[in-house]
Amino acid sequence: MARYSVEQRGCLNTGDYRLFFKNDKGQYISPFHDIPIHADANKNVFNMVVEIPRWTNAKMEIATKDPLNPIKQDVKKGKLRYVANVFPHKGYIWNYGAIPQTWEDPGHKDESTGYCGDNDPIDVCEIGNKVCDRGEVIQIKVLGTLALIDEGETDWKIIAINIEDPEAAKYNDIDDVKRLKPGFLEATVDWFRKYKVPDGKPENQFAFNGEFKDKVFAIDVIKSTHGYWRALVMKKTDGGEINCTNTTLTDSPSYCSQASAEAIVNAIPVCGDANPIPTEVDKWFYC
Template sequence: MVVEVPRWTNAKMEISTKEPLNPIKQDVKKGKLRFVANVFPHKGYIWNYGAIPQTWEDPGHKDENTGCCGDNDPIDVCEIGSKVCSRGEVIKVKVLGTLALIDEGETDWKVIAINVEDPEADSYNDIEDVRRMKPGYLEATVDWFRRYKVPDGKPENQFAFNGEFKGKDFALDVIKGTHEHWKALITKKADGGEINCTNLTVSDSPFCCSQDCAKATVDAAPPCKAASPIPPEVDKWFYYQKN
């Protein structure tokens, strides 16, 4: 997985699929950098959050399990190991299960996984191991995804399967399906709309570019500036009665 958001941080960082070479950038909403709220008792993201490369949740494909189309992004991962990862870090993970979030009518799978280098990784082989070894973590995960947009004035999110987690085999099938959709995208057999598929590694893709082309793209990017200070309201804790 590619780590977009380290655990316990709030900045809504994500792979920018519409830009060349898909850099990780902070989401902007109404002209402001986006941060997720702290909804009591949670502080920021409660896992290392990121995505599996070479996957795509096709917005033109209705998922047979959820009845909803994909959200037009790579498949998301919640990594539950003990290490707080760094933004942009690429780690190998063991898939344990998945949760089917329905976000504004779109299927948004959340894969539960653990870093293979975690000291306890050998003890985790399926979703029930998470329930046994980390009591309350899966319930907290459902609670987080259900309520994290409420401070922004949006309703609670919904889930397929009544918020039930599916196991490892089910999750692997979902990932394989999104990988097939990605292969169709990268070979122009599916329409990705505004998604920028420029890449250096898929030699049979019409979007494949040279090292020189990629370097020119990076060199043309504006220089990094000093980080903006984090707004004080990001540290606020939100409280409200669960529905």
């Protein structure tokens, strides 16, 4: 099984912070394009890049518009973005991240939701017991999906569990989550419905009246987004500002050498001391 490592650049809790990825040979890679979608295709085991550890607030994400797509903190209106604590939740209630080599095409209207994609890799909510590290690459078993409609875009949320979780064998479909973690899926809907309300935005909406779709449906969605990604990275689709620079896909027009990749990383300042997290991030909101 492939192993990955990360290299921090800049200072945590600043706009300069970047988390770059390396493969097991120490070579720089893109977590968006170079990490395979599958850890084991025969068993439908997928790779997941952890962007945000459970119970943290910093809105970290794969930088889809930056070369090599490091993880960085989202910025809105010139300020670093932290997700509010909407009672009774503290930060993110799952390990949150993305499946590599997927892309929700903003030019494709989803037949089941009636809305186009959100221009990002497909999101994952991992529900296991371990609090993962930012930048960790884990192998997941897909259980189902929720279709969030976020500002007029389809934003699929895959529900999954780390295959190394001690209880992973008990979870094989979305009904197992309902049975073994009572209230958890309802809390997930509640979280996504309200998390932008403290920012002055309306509650989010959902396709299918907020009902979760099962494993088979979710895997079909993932496979379709992999197809859109393939067209993107091969320049068969106009990706706009999406950066497809990669170091392993030699048939891609955006393939680059390790020397070029090293130059991209070295252009970012070396890792320094972290800035303190603003005290207001710990505030609780009652919606």
